[in-house]
Amino acid sequence: MYRNAKNVGYYMIGDGALAQLQDILAPRREAMPDSPAVFFLDHCFENSSLREQLPIQEWDMVVFVDTTEEPTTDSVDGYTADVKAFLRGRTPCALLAFGGGSTLDTCKCVGNLLTNPGVAADYQGWELVKHPAPYKVAVPTLSGTGSETSRTGIICNEAKNLKLGMNSDYTMFDQVLLDPRLTATVPRNQYFYTGIDTFMHCFESLDGAYRNTVVDALSEKAIDLCKRVFLDDDMMSDHNRELLMIASFMGGMAAGFVGVVHPLSAGLSMVLHMHHGIANCYALSVLEDIYPGPYKIFREMMERQKIDLPAGICKNLTDAQYDALYEASIVHEKPLINKLGPKYREILTRENVIDRFKRM
Ligand SMILES: [Fe+2]
Known part of the structure; x- marks a missing residue:
């Protein structure tokens, strides 16, 4: 259909x-x-x-x-x-x-x-x-x-x-x-964390199994725009703010076909009440094995824009909180199957997922 x-x-x-x-x-x-x-x-x-x-x-x-x-x-x-x-x-x-x-x-x-x-x-x-x-x-x-x-x-x-x-x-x-x-007046960190969401949507989409040519085209262009913005000297110049708005506009149209970043990010939002953009950044920071290419670009962007991601946000949580993080992530069947296939639970076991959260 x-x-x-x-x-x-x-x-x-x-x-x-x-x-x-x-x-x-x-x-x-x-x-x-x-x-x-x-x-x-x-x-x-x-x-x-x-x-x-x-x-x-x-x-x-x-x-x-x-x-x-x-x-x-x-x-x-x-x-x-x-x-x-x-x-x-x-x-x-x-x-x-x-x-x-x-x-x-x-x-x-x-x-x-x-x-x-x-x-x-x-x-x-x-x-x-x-x-x-x-x-x-x-x-x-x-x-x-x-x-x-x-x-x-x-x-x-x-x-x-x-x-x-x-x-x-x-x-x-x-x-x-x-x-x-x-x-123009958005705080720099917030501008980065939120802006990068469109980069995440789009590489997750391009890296997934559910594809269509229109979504691919939008995603490719949005990623190109994100690279231009976040690998430039001033991501918040007048020109770059316009480019990022257009990237976001395209990324929204391509959304709906995400992968592993968004489920882990949803876990952080549910359990630690973390905002979506920064939660995505933490999620990708422990997915270097699943998304090696985007992970490398993301690190370059963070470095270029001097954005830091303080470590240890999931340290010292209770077992119940780790379980809740796992449950709130793994429930997102559609995106996880999109990237990892129907046997995604064999890769993202409870231990594997909790270990990733502990590394954030
Ligand atoms: Fe998102």
């Missing part, structure tokens, strides 16, 4: 593009004059000038998304309840997200829950969302997760020790606006 693949509806790329957001929103406002827009902003923008640059009307809702921790089923349910209480049955003319993957994914998941009954946990998996979400706009202020173009909204389910997204065409944004000016 061939998959009928969906992409984001529209995208705009360019320095200062944010000024055109009002024009993008105008037809929505006109078509739905009694419907407010809901703006999701990373909480880091609570006291920033970004808010003044946005076309927020007094009847709109602004939600600050706490990204201290990655989105959880509970946090998504909480934001959904707030938005529903504000909307009182009205359909929003648009949901807009400004931030990194956590904020974008929160917006995507809340969007699905506005038009589908139940709670976030009901939709972790593939093709479980039955009704289209309201119109959504993504404005990334951090590059790398590819959330702006991916068909998933990743959430951690604490009760199930499971990090899994709402994989659905309805999860995708209808409009993406990429303005590299928005990433």
Whole structure:
């Protein structure tokens, strides 16, 4: 069976593009004059000038998304309840997200829950969302997760020790606006850890068994862009920030076919509440035998950008925590089979996986 693949509806790329957001929103406002827009902003923008640059009307809702921790089923349910209480049955003319993957994914998941009954946990998996979400706009202020173009909204389910997204065409944004000016003030380490996520998605995809030519082409180009950015002297120059935004955009379209890095990374996020980007870096740091080529390039990039990865993060954990790390990693059957085949548990035994965590 061939998959009928969906992409984001529209995208705009360019320095200062944010000024055109009002024009993008105008037809929505006109078509739905009694419907407010809901703006999701990373909480880091609570006291920033970004808010003044946005076309927020007094009847709109602004939600600050706490990204201290990655989105959880509970946090998504909480934001959904707030938005529903504000909307009182009205359909929003648009949901807009400004931030990194956590904020974008929160917006995507809340969007699905506005038009589908139940709670976030009901939709972790593939093709479980039955009704289209309201119109959504993504404005990334951090590059790398590819959330702006991916068909998933990743959430951690604490009760199930499971990090899994709402994989659905309805999860995708209808409009993406990429303005590299928005990433100028990101802290260097965060810029690297998050940006490198797209490199990870793409080599995991190219190194896997589930392939298709379009995804390969996007992945190859995104990897090429990541190398140009992270092996350059200044990864945060104006030009490189634009390149990384485009790499992230492509990486998101290629996502969904990951390998061993993302499962181990999910274990770290679930058990140690580590953010996705840095968790990926720790995961790849102990996968030199499985991904020797990408591992070498990754080390070169870290060295060139003077990024450090403090060692010993999994030292002195309890046996129960090591077990939880193993369980939260090994559960990701699809990506592990993609790289290691159906007998992946023979390679990634409990001892093997726990030993890798101990080396981080
Ligand atoms: Fe990722």
